[in-house]
Each structure stands twice: as structure tokens, then as C-alpha cells.
């Protein structure tokens with residue numbers, strides 16, 4: 001198969017973790033006999049510096065012409081004073097909208113060897129295996145009007161949360177279908193006791209749920225969900241929610257399973273899928289070679305599974321990550337005091353080695 005992929009390393013730790021993810025992708029492609037066509041383009045702050053636009057047309061066209069996009073991260077303090085349309089994050093929002101990727105899937109899995117990395121007690125985090133399904137193109141991040149008005153000292157700011165029934169319906173179907181391939185449970189998270197948008201959300205999700213009699217649907221307010229995530233994380237299977245709540249809860253889920261650096265994501269629903277680790281550009285550690293590349297590497301697994309139906313390829317990467325962690329390998333974010341620490345590059349190496357061993361174990365002969 002030809003894997004035609006645009007790679008957008010972006011800013012901060014983005015290029016560091018993306019390099020490792022691409023190395024793993026190259027190993028897997030060779031192992032499974034796929035041909036890779038990679039186009040690297042700038043996005044976010046890197047694109048602002050090179051083209052004065054966080055999503056230059058050249059980058060967008062390359063993404064639209066590919067089968068999948070692998071992104072690192074965007075943003076950084078040096079861009080914080082830029083006007084909002086010139087912020088790195090606005091390039092990412094435009095890209096998501098242009099690709100039509102309305103469904104963001106964020107698995108939060110506690111690898112058994114990482115139980116002791118969680119800030120929660122092992123017995124609480126043990127067995128956690130959920131997917132957060134976050135609506136990605138609606139809600140308060142996109143609603144109009146949005147502006148700041150008035151003179152200094154007397155300004156007011158407005159953002160608008162808006163959802164339509166079709167937008168809620170399509171993301172609800174994604175969550176219910178996904179639950180059918182898992183533990184048949186959907187928890188829909190909203191703030192229906194306060195927000196009109198959430199009351200509409202709850203009504204539409206309930207209606208869609210009637211088409212999935214085999215899936216158990218429950219509703220939770222976002223404040224209780226935040227608490228349940230830390231008291232009973234293993235209860236969740238598919239957590240369905242709107243854009244901003246999903247943004248917040250998925251970072252919380254990252255903290256619970258050990259490190260934000262472990263979390264992968266897939267944004268799907270359009271022709272071209274977008275795959276990126278959940279974390280940001282981590283300016284505090286950028287350039288030091290200490291970032292955890294596993295979120296980016298696991299994003300490659302999601303890319304192969306969702307954009308190329310490469311279940312076995314994805315399994316190969318996920319098994320390799322699990323094996324490498326079980327052998328005690330840790331980047332700085334995962335290490336305990338006294339444990340030796342791998343650099344980003346070394347962790348990437350460990351995973352490509354494990355991918356090759358997986359090949360031997362499954363008698364797969366690398367195609368050269």
C-alpha cells in the first residue's frame with residue numbers, strides 16, 4: 001500500500017517527538033511492505049516565522065492532497081502576544097476545520113507497568129482503558145460572535161458556545177459505534193443543569209442512543225465527570241463530550257494514566273485524518289531531548305488503524321510500546337527517583353528495536 005502522509009512537526013517538542021514517530025512509521029512500513037511518501041511542512045509558530053501565516057496555503061494543500069496528517073504540536077510563549085488570527089493555535093483550528101475532522105478520539109489507557117506513575121493509587125487507576133470522544137469543530141472554540149470590546153479598564157469579551165442538532169448527532173454516532181467495538185458503554189458529559197447547548201446535547205445524544213440498544217448510555221455533568229475521572233477512572237469506556245469539556249477532561253485523563261506525553265489522538269470524520277499527541281509544545285522542556293515520544297508514536301498507530309485499516313500494523317506499535325515500558329524503560333516524565341532515564345531519541349530507538357523483534361516473533365520478513 002502507498003502511505004501518502006503529510007508530516008507537520010510544528011513547534012517546541014513537536015519536531016523532537018515527530019522525528020521518533022516517523023522513524024517508527026518507517027520501520028513499520030518496511031516491515032509490512034508499504035511504500036511511504038512523506039511531505040514535511042511547517043505549521044504553527046514555525047510557519048509564522050517562515051511564511052507569516054500559521055497555516056500557509058502550501059501546507060494546507062499538501063494536507064488536503066495526502067491520506068493522513070501527522071502533527072507534533074504548535075505554540076509557544078514567543079507567540080503569545082500575536083493577534084488571535086496569527087496565533088499558532090489558530091493555524092491548527094483552521095487545519096481541523098479544513099479537513100472536516102469533527103471527531104477527536106483520545107484513548108487514555110493505563111499500561112500495567114505504569115500504574116505506579118499515576119498520581120492516583122494503583123488500585124484506583126488499574127484497568128483504566130477509556131476513549132474520550134471529543135466534538136472538535138463546534139462549541140465555544142468556533143462560535144461567533146467572538147470579540148473583545150471597549151476601552152482599557154472597561155473592556156468586555158464575548159465567546160459564543162453554539163451547537164446544532166446535526167453536529168451533535170454525527171459525533172454521537174461516532175461514540176456509539178466505537179462503544180460497540182469496546183465495552184458497550186457511553187458516558188455523555190455535559191452541563192445540562194446550566195447550559196442550553198448542553199440540554200440540546202443531552203436530548204440529541206439520548207435520541208441517537210435509542211438506535212443502539214446494545215450500548216448502555218449514561219449522562220454526567222462535567223463537574224461530576226471531573227471528579228469521577230479521579231475516583232473511578234476504570235469505570236469509563238467511551239466518554240462523549242463537546243469541544244471545550246473534552247479538551248480539559250482529556251488532559252486530566254493524561255495526568256491520571258501517568259503522563260500527558262503518553263496520550264495519542266486521532267481526529268477523523270473527513271477524508272483526511274489528523275493524528276497528533278494530545279500534549280502541547282511543552283516549551284519548558286523543548287530542545288532538551290527529554291520529551292516523551294510515546295504519545296506521538298501511539299498516534300502513528302492510530303493513523304495506521306484509522307486511515308489505512310492497518311490493524312496489525314497498529315497492534316505491532318502498541319505491543320512494542322507496552323513491551324518497552326514493561327522492561328522498565330522510562331523517559332523523564334515517567335521515571336521515579338533513582339530510575340535511569342532515556343532521552344527522546346533513546347526511547348524512539350527502543351520502540352523501533354521492539355518493532356523489529358515483533359517482526360521476528362511473528363515471522364514477518366522485512367521488505368527492502
Ligand code: NAD
Nearest residue numbers: 073074075076260261279280281282283284285291292333
Ligand atoms: P503542554 O502540553 O505543552 O505541557 C504541559 C506539561 O506537560 C508541561 O510540564 C510539559 O513539560 C509536559 N509535557 C507535555 N508534553 C510532554 C512530553 N511529550 N513529554 C514529557 N512531558 C510533556 O501544555 P502547555 O504548557 O499548557 O502549553 C504549551 C504550548 O502548547 C502553548 O502555546 C499551548 O497553546 C500549546 N498547545 C498546543 C497543543 C497542540 O498543538 N495540539 C495542545 C495543547 C497546548
